Amino acid sequence: MSEWAGDALSQAVREGYRAGREDETLEPLVLIDGRGNPIGRFRSGDAVIFYNIRGEREIELTRSLTEPGFSEFPVHPDLALHFATMIRYREDLKAEVAFPPDAVVADTLSETIARHGLKQIKITEAEKAVHVGFFLNGKRDEPFDGEVRRIVATRKDVALFDEAPEMSIAAVAEAVLDAIRDDAYAFIFANFPNVDVVGHIENEAAILRAVEAVDRNLGRVVEAATRAGLTVVVSADHGTVEKWFYPDGTIDTGHTDSPVPFLLLDPDGPAPLRPSGELTDIAPTVLERMGLPVPAAMTGRSLLAGPRSGQKPARRLLLLVLDGWGHAAPGPGNLISCAQTPHMDRLWQTAPHALLAAAGEDVGLPEGTVGNSEAGHLHIGAGRRIYADRVKIDRAIADGSFFSNPAFLGAIRAARDAGTALHLMGIVSFFSSHGSLRHLFALMDLARREGVRDVFIHAMLGRRGEKP
Incomplete structure (x- = not known):
């Protein structure tokens, strides 16, 4: 062009x-x-600022531009770029970080369970491995003592998952069944990712298949767990396909601000619950039901409405997260209600349940923003609000400290002083969980202030949660 x-x-x-x-x-x-x-091609000695705020594909792209001898796919070797990232995507990457992570969150659900000498297992497929590990554990990479992670391989034989909406859920469910049969595990955490992953694709038929696959395997797992005497909690991390249309009828493939379901199936009989809460309430509820002390750092409140006389602590508990399964009124724009979900329908009708806030300030995000898997799992595990990188960055722009950030100034001044180009790389979106146009505009303003001659924008698209 x-x-x-x-x-x-x-x-x-x-x-x-x-x-x-x-x-x-x-x-x-x-x-x-x-x-x-x-x-705008990258040239030796150029400077790059990658302004995205998630650590998924960002890791691969950063490695490809900074790692000597990178060979996963063809790249120009050894560009010697001055590279900065908005947040830390991974500790070992060769990049200056503008907003380093806060300290690891202590006294999480998993850490508390481990502290009491109990064995636990986390199960999902590779698409959600970082969520059930790093984020659920309070931004900690390493498993706790007694923690096992079972990650099922994601299919590589399809271009997009609407070609195979069931993904690897059968194998994930089978791993959960194996864990149920193993009395050594006091706590089982599992994530079914299909609704979230497939829900980002404009293919209604595939989404319905994904929802129904999750429901079928929910039924398998819950039946086995209750038969084995486990206490079962079913919930979600955020919504997706329960609001598939904008008000004008166009399709919205993004996350939503909907609440998510919370159900408790107890072998001792129905346990009364508060009717509403937020994701931070899950960890205190699980710990109370397991008879473990709730750390003072957890500001979430147990959803259990009151003690029941004679109730024994749950010896074993399964927490199953249906990723992307939000709650909304039935209708043509609610693809969950349009699907055949007999198992979830039965549970909702018969088991104690509540609705949990899973978006915006309730999960440490700016007011009015949709939820996402990172914030969802972080808050499920932390049991308190942890303010997101986006909030810290927005505040830095507002108070002006953004424009004196050493990582940004180092990259920008390196390009200016050497007469090379500055490349700004990231999502072009106001609402994506990967980043914001406001951050790009602030970087462009800073480059202008510093007198950089050549600035190139490498725009990434992710039409999730906003119109084209």
Whole structure:
């Protein structure tokens, strides 16, 4: 595309949407000059600021641009870039970090269980491995004593998961059944990722299959657990497909601000619950039901409405998270209600249940924002509000400290002083959990203030939670 084609890149994206391509399948678009040469390629000695605020694909991309001898896919070798990232994506990456992580969250659900000498297992497939490990454990990579992680491989034979909405859920459920049969595990945590993962794809039929696959395996697991005498908690980390339409009828493939279900199945009989709460209330509820002391650092409140005389602590407990399963009124825009979910329907009708807030300030995010898996699992495990990187960054922009951040100034001044280019790389979105256009605009302002000559923006798309 021509360098002087105005909004050619945005028009090309719109053309892709009109042709039925989503952000996940859109081919990369490169601006070119009048001679057909690409504009804004990375060159040796350039500076890069990667302003995304999640550590998933960001890890791979950072490695590909900074790691000597990187060979996972073809890259220009050894560019010697001055590289900075908005947050720390992984500890071993070769990058300056503008907003380093806070200290690891102590006294989490998993740490408390481990402290009392109990064995626990976390089970999911690879798509959600970081959530059941790092985030659930309070941003701690290493397992606690007595903690086992069983991660089922994600299928690699499909381009997108709408081709196989069941993903690897059968194997995940089988791993949960194995853990139920093993009396050594006092606490079992499992995550079924299908609704969240498939829900980000504009394919209604595939989403319905994903919801129904989760429901079928929910039924298998709950039946086995209750038969084995386990206390069972079923909940979710955020909503997704229960609000699949915007008010004007266009499709919304993003996360939502809906509450999520919480159900408690107790072998000692129904336990009365408070009707509502938030994700931070899950950990205190689990610990109380297991007869373990709730750490003072947990500010969440147990959902148990009151003590029951003669109730014994749960010897074993299963906490099952249905990733992306939000709660909303039935209707054509609620794909969960449109699917066949006999097991969840029966549980909701017969078991004590509550609705938990899972978005915005209730999970440490800015007011009015949707939930996500990172914040969801972090708050499930922490039992208190942990303010997100986005909140810290927004506050830094507001108070001006953003513009004196050493990591940003180091990259920007390196480009300015050497006469090389500055590359700003990240999501172009107001609402994505991966980042914000407001952060990009602030970086552009800082580059202008510092007198950088050439600034290139490498825009990443992720139409989740907003219109094209």
